[in-house]
Amino acid sequence: MDLRTDPQRPPLPPGFAPSASVHPVLPGVLDASHRVILYLEGITVTFDGFRALNALTLYIDAGELRCVIGPNGAGKTTLMDVITGKTRPDTGTAFFGQSLDLTRMSEPEIADAGIGRKFQKPTVFERHTVLENLELAMKADKRVRGTLRARLDGEARDRIAETLAVVRLGQVAHRPAGTLSHGQKQWLEIGMLLMQQPKLLLLDEPVAGMTDEERERTAELIVALSSERSLMVVEHDMDFVARLGGKVTVLHEGAVLAEGPLEQVQQDPRVIEVYLGR
């Protein structure tokens, strides 16, 4: 189905067309009043003539948990790079909510507007305690006033306590992050992203290198997180994708090959041929 001609296509922001060169950019102000929080349409990214993304069109709903799968080189990382402003598309439009044109915002502006990204490798401050890592993450948030020495006010303490509970690291709150297990470090980094209160969280292979038990807990965590924000999870582990239960987008050669519930895309002969059947 071609979403461009689909009568069910979600409402688009005013001026949402590749030709609309003048559009207000309002960093930090997300209008998610419509069902869709992320609009990507006709996105093409070329590296030395090679199309890493090829007229890709994708919509993410507010509060949706979306998994993105696909073979190596399909364009999954490039997709996240476009959303976070690391890579500029050659053509196409990318809107966050109704008014934020991601192609015209810097990486910090996009982060401030509410898009958080977790890379595959955990990047926590190893010598600092879990608690300090969360404090530092909050202080990195420009919307929160104060210096590193400033005393945390009540609201900030509540947010840290709440985050510790959500990522289930309350028991190790005073341990240096360097002493945590791989899984705990990953959860801490997710907690650090949560301190910035993102509306859309991008997670790149969150369970790579985790034990089965850690995978189970990570699935529970991600499902719990999706109740209050949108998530896009790139993952190769199909058992894990099945546990998350969200809609699945299959990328192949920089474009969407199939989209739908996992059981549906798993039965798609094209998906079996290029990815799952391997």
Ligand SMILES: Nc1ncnc2c1ncn2[C@@H]1O[C@H](COP(=O)(O)OP(=O)(O)OP(=O)(O)O)[C@@H](O)[C@H]1O
């Ligand atoms: N900066 C770059 N310069 C040149 N080619 C690039 C660059 N970044 C990505 N590519 C190429 O674009 C294609 C898509 O890469 P991308 O990393 O987005 O795929 P992926 O789906 O994330 O793959 P994987 O599952 O292996 O992480 C690949 O063929 C890759 O070699």
